[in-house]
Amino acid sequence: xxxxxxxxxxxxxxxxxxxxxxxxxxxxxxxxxxxxxxxxxxxxxxxxxxxxxxxxxxxxxxxxxxxxxxxxxxxxxxxxxxxxxxxxxxxxxxxxxxxxxxxx
Numbered sequence: 001x002x003x004x005x006x007x008x009x010x011x012x013x014x015x016x017x018x019x020x021x022x023x024x025x026x027x028x029x030x031x032x033x034x035x036x037x038x039x040x041x042x043x044x045x046x047x048x049x050x051x052x053x054x055x056x057x058x059x060x061x062x063x064x065x066x067x068x069x070x071x072x073x074x075x076x077x078x079x080x081x082x083x084x085x086x087x088x089x090x091x092x093x094x095x096x097x098x099x100x101x102x103x104x
Contacts, residue, residue, distance in 0.1 A: 024056075029051070030060070039073065045057055076097045
């Protein structure tokens, strides 16, 4: 397996496609979202099976949360992977939207 350069971990928002994308030399990973005002509902993440188990999904979700924080947005983790990641990372709980729709 080829190692991935950490410089490749940049996540970009592609609002026209409603997805965040992390591209790297061998492929890309993405997270699909719906936007309502400043709340992003992240419904799906995908990493090619050839690259699973290498921390790519973790890096992708962290990048999504960092971008949301930078832009004053909140996240509803509708994807199980994103929800599990958020639960393990309390340092990003300020980015989560409350379950009742109110922003934390």
